[in-house]
Amino acid sequence: MKKILLLTAGLIIFFHTIDAQSRPNVIYIYADDMGYGELGCYGQQKIKTPNLDRMAAEGMRFTQHYSGTPVCAPARCMLLTGKNGGHSYIRGNYELGGFPDSLEGGQMPLPEGSFTLGHLFRNAGYATAAIGKWGLGSVNTTGHPLLQGFDYFYGYLDQKQAHNYYPTHLWENQTWDTLNNPYIWVHRQLNPQTATDRDFDYFKGNVYSIDRMTEKALRFIRTHREQPFFLYLPYTIPHVSLQVPEKYINMYKGQFDEKPYYGQQGYAAARYPLSAYAGMITCLDDQVGLIMKEIKKLGLDQNTIILFSSDNGATFNGGVDAAFFNSVQGLRGLKMDIYEGGFREPFIARWPGKIPAGKTSALLSVQYDMMPTFAELTGQPLAHAVSGISLLPELLGKGNQQQHAYLYFEYPEKGGQVAVRIGPWKGIRTGVQKDRNAPWQLYNLETDLREVQDVAAQHPDVIRQMQAVAVKEHQHPHIKDWEFIDPKFEKASEALKH
Numbered sequence: 001m002k003k004i005l006l007l008t009a010g011l012i013i014f015f016h017t018i019d020a021q022s023r024p025n026v027i028y029i030y031a032d033d034m035g036y037g038e039l040g041c042y043g044q045q046k047i048k049t050p051n052l053d054r055m056a057a058e059g060m061r062f063t064q065h066y067s068g069t070p071v072c073a074p075a076r077c078m079l080l081t082g083k084n085g086g087h088s089y090i091r092g093n094y095e096l097g098g099f100p101d102s103l104e105g106g107q108m109p110l111p112e113g114s115f116t117l118g119h120l121f122r123n124a125g126y127a128t129a130a131i132g133k134w135g136l137g138s139v140n141t142t143g144h145p146l147l148q149g150f151d152y153f154y155g156y157l158d159q160k161q162a163h164n165y166y167p168t169h170l171w172e173n174q175t176w177d178t179l180n181n182p183y184i185w186v187h188r189q190l191n192p193q194t195a196t197d198r199d200f201d202y203f204k205g206n207v208y209s210i211d212r213m214t215e216k217a218l219r220f221i222r223t224h225r226e227q228p229f230f231l232y233l234p235y236t237i238p239h240v241s242l243q244v245p246e247k248y249i250n251m252y253k254g255q256f257d258e259k260p261y262y263g264q265q266g267y268a269a270a271r272y273p274l275s276a277y278a279g280m281i282t283c284l285d286d287q288v289g290l291i292m293k294e295i296k297k298l299g300l301d302q303n304t305i306i307l308f309s310s311d312n313g314a315t316f317n318g319g320v321d322a323a324f325f326n327s328v329q330g331l332r333g334l335k336m337d338i339y340e341g342g343f344r345e346p347f348i349a350r351w352p353g354k355i356p357a358g359k360t361s362a363l364l365s366v367q368y369d370m371m372p373t374f375a376e377l378t379g380q381p382l383a384h385a386v387s388g389i390s391l392l393p394e395l396l397g398k399g400n401q402q403q404h405a406y407l408y409f410e411y412p413e414k415g416g417q418v419a420v421r422i423g424p425w426k427g428i429r430t431g432v433q434k435d436r437n438a439p440w441q442l443y444n445l446e447t448d449l450r451e452v453q454d455v456a457a458q459h460p461d462v463i464r465q466m467q468a469v470a471v472k473e474h475q476h477p478h479i480k481d482w483e484f485i486d487p488k489f490e491k492a493s494e495a496l497k498h
Contacts, residue, residue, distance in 0.1 A: 003017040015141060023124065023228045023378055025349065026302040027119075027295075028370070030079070030234035032072070032162075033335055035314030035327030036344045038238070038281055043329050048251070051289035052348065054307060059306075059350030060359045060395060066366040066421075067312050069411050070335055070342035072159055073135045074366070075311040076234065080116040080136070080148075082371025082386035085410030086473035089114065090136065091482045092413045097138075099160050101168055101183070108479075109143025110136045112477035115263040115384060118149020119376060121230035124378040129220045131213050132234035146173055150232070154216040162236045163187075163267065165243040166205025170212060179212070181205035186241045189263035200260070203243055203268040206339045212233060214287045218294050225298050230374075233291070234311075238277060240318030241268035241390055248279030253387050259321030273319035299482070305351040305377075309367060313342045332451040338409055338419040338428055339451050349395055356397045356398060363394050364404050364421065380475040387473075406465075408473040416484035420466040425459075426451065433484045435446045440466055 036042060039049045041056035068078025069085050077083070077090035090108055097105015110116070118128045123404040129152040130145045135483065137143015138157045145153040154172050156162040166181045182205065190199050217233055242261065252275035261273040270276045277352060288308065295304050314320065314327035318332045333339030347365070349355055366463045369388035375381070376390040387408070393401040407421040416433035440463045443455035456463055474485050 011443075017374070021116055023126075024354075025229050025231075025295075025300060026121070026276055026374065026377070027231045027233060027291060027304060027306045029291070029308045029310070030076075030132070030232070031304065031310035032234070032236045032239035033312060033315045034238055034281070034310035034346065035322060035325075035329075035334075036331060036341065036346060037329030038314065038325065038327050039346055042346050044325070046256075046325055047281045049280055049281060049285040051285045051292065055288065055292065055306065055308065055350045056348045057061075057346055058352065058357050059355050060361055060362065062349075062361045062365060064349035064362050064364050065309065065345055065347035066407065066409070067310070067343040067345050068366060068368050069409060070312040070333075070337055071411070071413065072239075072311055074411075075343075077110065078387075079370055080118070080232075080313075081110075081114060081365040081482045082382075082388055083365075084368055084387035084408050084473060086408055086470075087387055087475050089478070091410065091477055093159070094479070094481070095160065097158065097160070098341075099163075099185075101161075104138065104158050104161060106138030106141065106143075107135050109138070109141035110146070110148055112142040114143075114148060116149045117230070117232065117371060119373055120149070120371065120380055120382075121378065122149050123149070124380050125228060126378070127224040127227055127431040128232075129153070129217075129229070130232045130234070131155055131217045131220065132232075133159060133162045133236045134234070135162075135405075139171070141400075144174065152220060155213055155234075156236065162209075162239065163241055165209050165236070165241060166203075166207065167209055171256060172216075179207040179209075181207055184268075186243075186268045187263065187266050188269075190269045192260075192262045195260070195262060195269070197271065200269055200271045203270070205239065208243075208245055210237060210287060215289055217291065221291075221294055222298065225300060235284055235286070235287060238280045238314075238320075240266075240315055240320055242270040242273050242276040242278045242280070242319045243268050244283050248283045249275045251275075251282060252278045256324075260353065263319075265317050265319070267318035270319050274321060274324060277320055277325070280453040302352050305349065305355070307350075307370075308346065308348045310345045313337070313344070330450055336411075336414045338411055338417040338430070338455075340426075340445070343409070351395070355395050359397070363391070363393055363401060364392075364407065366404075366407055383466060406469050408469055410470075410485070411475075412476065412484050418470055418485070420469045421445075422462070422465055422469070424468075425462050427456075427463065429470075436485075442466070450459060 094108040256274040258274040263269040314322040328341035331341035333341035409419040
């Protein structure tokens, strides 16, 4: 056993690490727009998720785990770089290009010099792969995964392309991989008066992207079974569109009182939207089962830690009915909200013989904790400051787990939102883009998990703590669109007028 040094929140902390000879393989599976309550092990009643439920039964399930922010690209950036919303290079879904293949541009790329989980594991001697949805830079940008610590990539580089589960192509490293699918415009609306089954069939293809991702993931595991590997597996399910192979729709068809969705709120029309959505989550669960089966088959079960979470809460658009499925277990808000339903996420970790089976943890944790956690796991020093803490003691049941003094969240979209979590207290500011002095809301999550009783007026001392954290954690972003808290450029413009 040896010690490593971590820099976190300005403090120097030493940790004991796992012996380098027993470095485990790490598989981090990331769902897309999955609500806190969409798995059976988190209370879901209508959707079947036997593999993830088994993973939770054989490992540890966290109940107070957050994404770094409630929307796709910045959540992935914060996960991969260990930074919170006030420090992260990417803070919103900054779209480049358009939807057609000819206009594929991706999102704002990670800059040269970034340090990601890919770099961390590669420095530790791991083979690294990212398979799924990237969203942090396309071909010919500094953000391409091959330039951000990953030896191999397969999937969608552009999140807009990922709206369609039957794309004309995916990317393998920097090469366009043509799939046997026609071009599908997933936002095409149908006429409810004239739509036929044939019209709904327009949104079906021949090669389902999820199947191809799992094939590539299994191949990567087999290829690197003799050395430690890190597999980042950000699947696109259950992000709308409602597209899934017919066998999954048939699992649920007839169980729900459902009406066709004609595309009026964007994304693919679906003849059986409730069955399709439930089927997509069961399809994702099946992929997890295939990964777990392969790990066991190859004799890697005892030396592989598998983790599962999601980038943000259930969505509000397309043909998704989050209320019907109780997708966020009654929490307030959905995707793009900094209320609990927007970014409190399932988090499951399984490592037979190391992580105690059947345990539930109420530890306050967040996805930017993964960087220091994996640093401690692999014995890697972090030379730069991160926003998180290592969760390894909690995972291993060691009893010496550090606690977060606070969590900070900053999201410039949907009006500009800020949140701070200190113990049971959750402070929130919304509409900050228009009102720089927007008041704090305050909720005690121990007694008011649904955030309905604002007690800010009764606790000015807590509000002062929240404000101090926000001032401390906010760093100026590199683009104007994301600066809604302290817009110095606007003050400079006003000065010039005078």
